[in-house]
Amino acid sequence: MILKKLKITNFNAKACGTGTVDEKTVSVPFVLPGEEVEGEYYTSKGDHWVNPETIHQKSPDRIDPKCIHYGSCGGCSLQHVSDDFYKNFKKGLVQDALKKNGLSVDVHDPIIVGERQRRRIDFKAMKNDGQVVMGFTIKNRWKTIDFKECLIVVPEIESVFAPLRHLINQITDDHMIIHVFLTAAANGLDMILAGFKNPLTDDQMDLVDQFTKEYLIRMTLKIKGQPATVIQSEDPYVLLAGNKVSISANCFLQASAKAEQILADLVTSHLPKNAHKIVDLFCGRGTLTLPIAEHGCKVTGFEGDVRSIAALANVGHPNIRALTQDLFGDPVQADDLKKYDVVVMNPPRSGAQVQAKQVAMARVPCVIYVSCSPASFAKEAAILCEKGYVLEKVIPVDQFMWAAHTEVVGVFNFS
Numbered sequence: 001m002i003l004k005k006l007k008i009t010n011f012n013a014k015a016c017g018t019g020t021v022d023e024k025t026v027s028v029p030f031v032l033p034g035e036e037v038e039g040e041y042y043t044s045k046g047d048h049w050v051n052p053e054t055i056h057q058k059s060p061d062r063i064d065p066k067c068i069h070y071g072s073c074g075g076c077s078l079q080h081v082s083d084d085f086y087k088n089f090k091k092g093l094v095q096d097a098l099k100k101n102g103l104s105v106d107v108h109d110p111i112i113v114g115e116r117q118r119r120r121i122d123f124k125a126m127k128n129d130g131q132v133v134m135g136f137t138i139k140n141r142w143k144t145i146d147f148k149e150c151l152i153v154v155p156e157i158e159s160v161f162a163p164l165r166h167l168i169n170q171i172t173d174d175h176m177i178i179h180v181f182l183t184a185a186a187n188g189l190d191m192i193l194a195g196f197k198n199p200l201t202d203d204q205m206d207l208v209d210q211f212t213k214e215y216l217i218r219m220t221l222k223i224k225g226q227p228a229t230v231i232q233s234e235d236p237y238v239l240l241a242g243n244k245v246s247i248s249a250n251c252f253l254q255a256s257a258k259a260e261q262i263l264a265d266l267v268t269s270h271l272p273k274n275a276h277k278i279v280d281l282f283c284g285r286g287t288l289t290l291p292i293a294e295h296g297c298k299v300t301g302f303e304g305d306v307r308s309i310a311a312l313a314n315v316g317h318p319n320i321r322a323l324t325q326d327l328f329g330d331p332v333q334a335d336d337l338k339k340y341d342v343v344v345m346n347p348p349r350s351g352a353q354v355q356a357k358q359v360a361m362a363r364v365p366c367v368i369y370v371s372c373s374p375a376s377f378a379k380e381a382a383i384l385c386e387k388g389y390v391l392e393k394v395i396p397v398d399q400f401m402w403a404a405h406t407e408v409v410g411v412f413n414f415s
Contacts, residue, residue: 004041004050008033013093015077015404024048030071030080032059061085066115066151073145075136076152076402087112090398090406097378098394103385110396110406117256117401118152119184125168126177132169134161134180152401154256156184160215167211168193171204181250185236186257188217192249196223205229220249240264240290246311247285252348254287259399263409264291266395267344267368270411271295275341275366281327281355282347286312286320288370292344293319300340302332331355337362345369351376353383360387367412377408390415 008017008031017031021041026048031037039053055062065071065079078086090110098105124144125134135147150158160182168178181192191212200208200221212219212231221229227249237244238253241264247253254260267288271278276297283289283301285308293299298319303309304326313322325332327347331354337343343364345352349372359367360383367384371377374396381391389412397407 002041003038003053005036005038005056006050008035008037011089013096013404015089019050021048021050026050028052029077031055032061032081032085034059035062068149069135069145069147073136073147075150077404078402090396093404093406094374094377094394094396094408097374098381101378101382103378103381103391105391105394108393108395110398111262113256113259113262113397113399113401115151115401116154117258117399119154119157119256120182120253121150121153121157122179122181123147124177125165125172125180127169127172127174129174130169132165132172134165134168154184156189157182160189163211163215164191167207170207171200183236183247183249183253185217185247186239186244187234187237189215190218190236190247190249191216192220192222194222194225196221196228199223199228218249238285240286241294243286243290243294243315243317245285245290245315248307251308252284252305255399259397259407260287262397262399263370263407264288266397266409267370268292268295270366270368270393271297271342272366277340278342278344279332279337279340280344280346281332281359282345282352283312283322284308284346286315286322288344288346289320289322290315290317293317302327304328327352327355331358334358334361337364340364342366342368347371347376349373349376351380353380356380356383360384360389363388363414365414367414369410369412370407371410372405372407374406374408377410381410381412384412388415389413 004021006019006021008019010018011033016027016029028050036057037052037055040051042049061082063082070079094107123136133144133146135145177195179194183190217234218232220227235246237246268291278292278297278299280289280301283303289299289301300321302323302325309322309324343359392413393411395409399407
């Protein structure tokens with residue numbers, strides 16, 4: 001093991017401190033600018049890292065983390081920072097992205113969703129010598145931390161950890177890796193267990209069935225990567241503006257129901273008073289479509305995922321027209337967008353530059369853009385502003401508690 005000592009001079013967008021060792025830039029997790037640290041030096045995928053073992057000079061912004069696993073678990077990276085540092089970091093993610101794209105805009109302080117709000121988690125489980133290790137992968141290492149708690153997820157998810165550990169111990173062989181994907185729907189827990197190479201025995205299936213009846217509303221078992229068995233007592237659903245919307249086992253959802261409501265409130269509160277016809281691009285299952293429709297507007301939603309658009313259409317809301325369209329390969333054209341009063345966009349993390357260019361040319365009076373990537377948001381904000389839009393408001397929504405990510409809502413008006 002090679003030990004290195006260094007001073008942390010910067011803090012990057014991945015929530016890691018950086019410094020210099022032997023004229024190389026080194027990333028150091030769980031530290032703060034100004035701290036002097038010592039730890040194991042190693043390389044991973046061509047990058048240079050130090051795993052901090054001793055902090056010789058602590059920053060005044062350092063606080064004690066809340067979670068017993070923090071520092072070894074790869075799930076969180078910002079539990080050790082003060083509230084002010086945390087808010088400034090999240091705000092800075094958006095400010096820096098905008099600045100890189102030539103935009104100087106005031107950014108609101110972030111809305112912090114808070115801990116124990118995430119309604120979805122995926123992790124690994126493996127049995128060794130009759131003991132199940134279950135949790136996240138340690139940062140930059142091929143090893144799983146065995147967690148006993150997780151402070152980011154809703155309590156309903158955490159409550160099933162112990163019985164799930166017992167079930168996996170009963171239905172797996174030593175060294176078998178099981179991937180767990182767990183969602184807290186509005187009406188109960190929905191789980192996928194993947195990684196089985198062979199069908200389970202009748203006795204093992206009885207145990208799965210018993211577990212499902214006691215703790216879940218749906219269990220999906222994947223054999224050789226394919227869904228092989230589904231045990232279900234109810235159709236899982238989420239509530240969007242009071243409407244029940246069905247969800248598939250691994251469909252896209254906002255990270256938390258609370259954040260979903262915050263985003264919906266921000267969008268509906270920034271709709272112009274004279275707006276009647278809205279288009280929602282990348283509408284998914286109706287995260288924003290349904291709240292806008294309940295607001296009294298007519299909404300046309302476009303989405304490429306067939307199952308998502310079907311779930312939205314099945315709600316049968318009189319103010320919604322739901323259409324399937326691949327907005328990456330076949331964006332809604334500017335001439336078609338001109339008939340709307342407002343364009344709402346909520347694309348995936350990678351963004352949607354092709355669609356954004358059509359929106360920019362349409363010159364619709366108002367564009368409200370929701371993104372889980374400040375980098376993608378800033379690039380497409382620059383496209384809109386270049387064509388005459390003014391970015392009036394930028395509001396970060398931190399639904400990714402203690403992680404180096406943030407959601408952002410931008411309101412554009414055409415000038």
